[in-house]
Amino acid sequence: MxxxxxxxxxxxxxxxxxQLKKKIHDGADFSxxxxxxxxxxxxxxxGELGEVKKGQMVxxxxxxxxxxxxxxxxxxxxSQFGFHLVEIKFRMDF
Known part of the structure; x- marks a missing residue:
């Protein structure tokens, strides 16, 4: 999984x-x-979503x-909800 x-x-x-992406790239704290x-x-x-499974999000x-x-x-x-900035910290495959 x-x-x-x-x-x-x-x-x-x-x-x-x-604008927010630029601020983060310039050193602003994501959280x-x-x-x-x-x-x-x-x-x-x-902004932490924690651990998500494939198929769980839009x-x-x-x-x-x-x-x-x-x-x-x-x-x-x-997406239908608006505009997302997303950081994938890491992935796992079990």
């Missing part, structure tokens, strides 16, 4: 997602940005999490 440890930030506007801006319930935990995010490079901030990625 494939699983991954993931954190993300969800916002409504692509422009805001791009503080998530707590301040993310509209996902995970914002309370600094398809576009699921595909990214299980094929994208680890330890890189991906996005903005559009």
């Amino acid at each position: 494939k699983t991954a440890i993931v954190r993300h930030i969800l916002v409504k506007e692509k422009n805001l997602a791009e 503080r940005i998530a707590m301040q801006y993310s509209t996902c319930n995970s914002a309370k935990k600094g 398809p576009v995010i699921d595909k990214l999490v299980f094929t994208g490079a680890e330890r890189i901030l991906h996005g903005p990625v559009k």
Whole structure:
């Protein structure tokens, strides 16, 4: 079974997602940005989704999490919920 440890930030506007990504690349703390801006319930935990299983998330995010490079901030990625910034901390395959 494939699983991954993931954190993300969800916002409504692509422009805001791009601004937040730049702030993080420039050294801003991911968890503080998530707590301040993310509209996902995970914002309370600094954007931490914890361990997720393949097929558990919306398809576009699921595909990214299980094929994208680890330890890189991906996005903005559009889903029906808004725009996501996603970091795959690491993946496991049991």
